[in-house]
Amino acid sequence: MSSPQKTALIIGANGYIGGAVARAFARASYLTLGLVRSNSSDPLGDLTAYNIRLVIGAASNVSAAVTSIQSCTRTFDLIVIATEDRSLSHFEGTIELVCALAKLSNGAGIKPLVIFSSGCKDYGPGDLDGASNMKPHTEETSLKAPPSLMPRTLNALKFLEYPDLFDAVITRPTNVHGYSSSYYGLFIDLALAAKEKHTRLMLPGDPRTIMHSVHVDDCAEAYLAIAEHPDRKQVAGEIFNISPGQKYETLNRVASALQKVFQLENGVDCIAQELSPANVLFAWSQWVGSEKIRELTGWKDTRPMFAEDMWRYRREFEKAVRDKDVTLLRLRSRFEGAIKQLVSATEA
Ligand SMILES: NC(=O)c1ccc[n+]([C@@H]2O[C@H](COP(=O)([O-])OP(=O)(O)OC[C@H]3O[C@@H](n4cnc5c(N)ncnc54)[C@H](OP(=O)(O)O)[C@@H]3O)[C@@H](O)[C@H]2O)c1
Structure with a gap:
């Protein structure tokens, strides 16, 4: 039965x-x-x-x-x-x-x-x-x-x-990332803005910041x-x-992937700054171990990390924009002011 x-x-x-x-x-x-x-x-x-x-x-x-x-x-x-x-x-x-x-x-x-x-x-x-x-x-x-x-x-x-x-x-x-990519979607938003406006992409964080999405x-x-x-x-x-089993990526690695995938003619800069509520995404460095769940349950991650397959995450994000994905709209409305500020920093 x-x-x-x-x-x-x-x-x-x-x-x-x-x-x-x-x-x-x-x-x-x-x-x-x-x-x-x-x-x-x-x-x-x-x-x-x-x-x-x-x-x-x-x-x-x-x-x-x-x-x-x-x-x-x-x-x-x-x-x-x-x-x-x-x-x-x-x-x-x-x-x-x-x-x-x-x-x-x-x-x-x-x-x-x-x-x-x-x-x-x-x-x-x-x-x-x-x-x-x-x-x-x-x-x-x-x-x-x-x-x-x-x-x-x-x-x-x-x-x-x-x-x-x-x-x-x-x-x-x-x-977490993929599809609308939650907070990581902001990287793609900023890269798209820099590409459209032919500006240099400025990421407000130390290039050695550990990104472990x-x-x-x-x-x-x-x-x-x-x-x-x-x-x-x-x-x-x-x-x-x-967390991912692979060690981690860095802000520098994400910047390089953005440069390559978005063909940013004026390049990308990572600018080291004190961690503040305005730059958490770029300046919060953290490497996280997940051996406990892996050993107990056999769980393992199988999808690529963010910079590892930026082509895929760009395509998925652009689809989320076209579809007016509710998770993307929610995040954009929550961080409207911060997004505008970051985009204008990229234009400066
Ligand atoms: N996103 C990340 O990268 C990440 C990473 C690690 C941990 N987390 C944590 O995981 C949790 C979920 O995050 P998320 O990114 O998935 O959030 P999210 O996309 O912003 O979704 C939030 C959900 O909470 C609902 N909600 C908000 N306030 C509510 C309330 N007062 N009563 C009932 N429902 C309410 C929203 O419904 P409505 O549509 O009705 O507002 C929506 O379904 C949070 O604790 C977050 O801190 C997130």
């Missing part, structure tokens, strides 16, 4: 990581539900094309969200949180929602695995390439997130406090590997970094 279909609920399924995670679980034949805030959350029908069932609701109204969700299912093998809101009220609402869903599921004999998406910036920035005695950040590295991220870093840990209701895992991916589909498959581990006890309560 075949085993019953497993159920995954992805909170923030129309986000960049949430969407990739939802697609990975749908591909793995989970009954996949995506919790989103509005009916217009999947304008291109990408998620529904993957058979991901969208449910409207949010942690800001837990009882309404539970009512919508339980009209689809009362059992959850997996709940993933992939929202981007660092307010305390959002964390508290999300914990309340997850506890309510876990109780429902426990009543039907299934204890969910809950995966909370944090990020490797929880460890703070690391050394530049070439520093002496360099070591990657591991799960044992102390937590030194910048003040703007600290609420996520610390509130994530609170998900580990409900072992009677659900098993929790915290993931700490590096930056993982492909978003590899990241999503890491979530699947955690969920599919045959011995739940081995993953419950654990924290896993998710």
Whole structure:
């Protein structure tokens, strides 16, 4: 007899990581539900094309969200949180929602695995390439997130406090790329602007800055590997970094790839600067180890790193622009001011 279909609920399924995670679980034949805030959350029908069932609701109204969700299912093998809101009220609402869903599921004999998406910036920035005695950040590295991220870093840990209701895992991916390429899409936006305006591309960071982005589909498959581990006890309560197995790229390497792929007639400069909120993408140097998840689950990344196949990432990004990809539009509206500033620095 075949085993019953497993159920995954992805909170923030129309986000960049949430969407990739939802697609990975749908591909793995989970009954996949995506919790989103509005009916217009999947304008291109990408998620529904993957058979991901969208449910409207949010942690800001837990009882309404539970009512919508339980009209689809009362059992959850997996709940993933992939929202981007660092307010305390959002964390508290999300914990309340997850506890309510876990109780429902426990009543039907299934204890969910809950995966909370944090990020490797929880460890703070690391050394530049070439520093002496360099070591990657591991799960044992102390937590030194910048003040703007600290609420996520610390509130994530609170998900580990409900072992009677659900098993929790915290993931700490590096930056992620592919398709609209999230924050890394800004590199391509800036290169396109420099090409169009025949200007020199200025990247505000030391050329030795370590860039260690993982492909978003590899990241999503890491979530699947955690969920599919045959011995739940081995993953419950654990924290896993998710990063490429190859050592890393540098800002200089990314600059060279941009120069080559965009044929920038006036060249590219990496300009070393103090790390600030305005240049995080270019000046945040961090090498992250992910041996723990690799050894425990057998997960490995298979897609090329960002500079390694800039041709592909340029094509995918340009497609995301043409398609008005919701993850691209969200990021652009969030960083409109910063993008304008960077583009005008490139023009100067
Ligand atoms: N992108 C990266 O490179 C990266 C790397 C490592 C870790 N992370 C972390 O991974 C998580 C997800 O990041 P992401 O880049 O995938 O985010 P994203 O693309 O910006 O998506 C954010 C998602 O959160 C939802 N959301 C935002 N505020 C919400 C709220 N108050 N209530 C319910 N839903 C809300 C959004 O829905 P709406 O469409 O309704 O706004 C969207 O689905 C974040 O914690 C982020 O810090 C990201």
